[in-house]
Amino acid sequence: MARRRPTPPASLLLPCAVLAALTPQVARADAIDALAPGTWLELPDTAMRTVCPPDSPQYEWSFYCQNVILAWGGAALDTTRGRMVLFGGGHGDYRGNEVYVFDLQSLQWSRIWGPTPDDQIPSGGTHEVYDDGNPGSRHTYSGLTYLPPPHDALVSMGGALWQSGGFAVGTWSFSFDANGWSRRADGPAEQGFGDPSVFDPLTGHVFRRANSGMLEYDPATDAFTSRAPSDGGWWAANVAAALDPDARLMVIIGEGRLDTYDLAADVYTVDVPIAGTDVTTLFGGGSPGIDFDPVQQRFIVWGGGLDVYTFDPAAATFSLLEGAGDDPGTITASGGAFGRFRYAPSRNVFVWIDHVDANVFVYRSSEGTGTPPPGDDTTGGGGEGSSGSADADTGAGADSSGPPPATTGDAEAGSGETGGGSGSGSGGAAIDPAAGGCGCRHGGGAAPWAWLWVAAIARRRGRGVSRTARRDVRGRDATSHDAP
Numbered sequence: 001m002a003r004r005r006p007t008p009p010a011s012l013l014l015p016c017a018v019l020a021a022l023t024p025q026v027a028r029a030d031a032i033d034a035l036a037p038g039t040w041l042e043l044p045d046t047a048m049r050t051v052c053p054p055d056s057p058q059y060e061w062s063f064y065c066q067n068v069i070l071a072w073g074g075a076a077l078d079t080t081r082g083r084m085v086l087f088g089g090g091h092g093d094y095r096g097n098e099v100y101v102f103d104l105q106s107l108q109w110s111r112i113w114g115p116t117p118d119d120q121i122p123s124g125g126t127h128e129v130y131d132d133g134n135p136g137s138r139h140t141y142s143g144l145t146y147l148p149p150p151h152d153a154l155v156s157m158g159g160a161l162w163q164s165g166g167f168a169v170g171t172w173s174f175s176f177d178a179n180g181w182s183r184r185a186d187g188p189a190e191q192g193f194g195d196p197s198v199f200d201p202l203t204g205h206v207f208r209r210a211n212s213g214m215l216e217y218d219p220a221t222d223a224f225t226s227r228a229p230s231d232g233g234w235w236a237a238n239v240a241a242a243l244d245p246d247a248r249l250m251v252i253i254g255e256g257r258l259d260t261y262d263l264a265a266d267v268y269t270v271d272v273p274i275a276g277t278d279v280t281t282l283f284g285g286g287s288p289g290i291d292f293d294p295v296q297q298r299f300i301v302w303g304g305g306l307d308v309y310t311f312d313p314a315a316a317t318f319s320l321l322e323g324a325g326d327d328p329g330t331i332t333a334s335g336g337a338f339g340r341f342r343y344a345p346s347r348n349v350f351v352w353i354d355h356v357d358a359n360v361f362v363y364r365s366s367e368g369t370g371t372p373p374p375g376d377d378t379t380g381g382g383g384e385g386s387s388g389s390a391d392a393d394t395g396a397g398a399d400s401s402g403p404p405p406a407t408t409g410d411a412e413a414g415s416g417e418t419g420g421g422s423g424s425g426s427g428g429a430a431i432d433p434a435a436g437g438c439g440c441r442h443g444g445g446a447a448p449w450a451w452l453w454v455a456a457i458a459r460r461r462g463r464g465v466s467r468t469a470r471r472d473v474r475g476r477d478a479t480s481h482d483a484p
Helices: 010-022 279-283 450-457
Strands: 039-042 074-078 083-087 099-103 108-113 144-147 153-157 171-175 180-184 197-200 205-209 213-218 223-229 240-244 249-254 257-262 267-269 289-293 298-302 308-312 317-321 341-344 349-352 361-364 387-390 397-400 441-443 478-480
Touching: 074 144, 074 341, 083 144, 083 153, 144 197, 153 205, 197 240, 205 249, 205 257, 223 267, 240 289, 249 279, 289 341, 289 349, 298 349
Parallel strands: none
Antiparallel strands: 039 361, 074 083, 083 099, 099 108, 144 153, 153 171, 171 180, 197 205, 205 213, 213 223, 240 249, 249 257, 257 267, 289 298, 298 308, 308 317, 341 349, 349 361, 387 397, 441 478
16 A cells, blocks of 8 residues: 655644745756757747637737737847747737737746727727827837836837838837836837847947937937938848847848947948858848857857857858757748847747747757846736726826637638738738838847846857758848738
8 A cells, every 4th residue: 555645734834835935936947958059949839829819809819910920020038037028010910019928937928918909999090009098019020129127128119000001100118017008209200110129238228220320219318319320221121130248239130231330339330241151141131030149159140940150240250050959940920030039048048939820949059057037027017918008198008907818829820921900901001111101021136237247257168069950041032011
């Protein structure tokens, strides 16, 4: 007969429970911890569609939510909690303005806010703000940035708006503490479709490459300052960007070229001459993924398939790192990867999100399992799927109960189509720069910022490269997705 483990005295249970509650939570052991350098891993059961909004009589939310990603959608990494944050849609593709997060500790998706109710979403025209005072849906490209405490917010700049696809001028901030949106200072008029943005931990500012020049945004004073002209920035929308925080060098890549911006010297360089294989040959005409690895102090660039590349700004060269493991495949979303390829210090991996019906992938570049994030709230402010009504004058969201998230995904809906607007019309506006038409094109508990420097000051380890594997290089022609 099996022996039963003795039950602890009741007097011990409460102290044990209190101790457990006070013990800091760390990342649970999982397959990511065991991931070897140079290897990709597909995370099972991590498709985003399961948390999309349920359908209403007015709109097929559970289908069109795929365009949060497919329609030129970006993402940012919440370094405080160790999670990816997504916000997107816009133009004729999707009207939802909800906020999604993928938690790298629990490996689960949540819809932590929104969307605005059907009857508060206008049809036709250009809509920077919806009738409830919250932001209109938009293509977000590479214009999403996370601001660590004391702000603790997702910032969205630029984009192509629901429903006409016109320029978005508003700067919108989603506070994870307040669980709501607020409209901040507008950026310059007609400066904004695919504006890549990066957070500079030295100043606490956001640096944004607008269509005709660099902009520096101070979230504390809510003000923009014009910096160097970007000459030739117009319509280079399908790009991604990353920052070397020590060198204070911003690298912008996509549409067949690579630009750099020196934050300290205020110098923008257009189309850096590449020594060796060029950008188009390696990554096609759209946006590859790029981010900075602070452990090995190098830029990592990826354009689909198992292999990744490092970029050396001093030599202006790309170097191949042959990958192994689970093949993430090609980039399927319109325009490319944008900000959906991000380095996560909490797990020491690069995270890739391609489609609402696809699993999340991670890639490890160097040894180590990462450092747990400083935040102890891995679910974000507020409950899943909360919707905010707002003061129309201030745009400050007030919490209210919204529709619950969908609990199952619809595999048939993941066709990769980016069409589908509202009942009043679908499809995008024609490209018309003078009218501000969409430039969407197919292309293939710590100090506020101390956390961002933890990995950067870690001991540099030798690179581990896995076996040779098939290379899947993507090349697409840059053509408009809009109907005339």
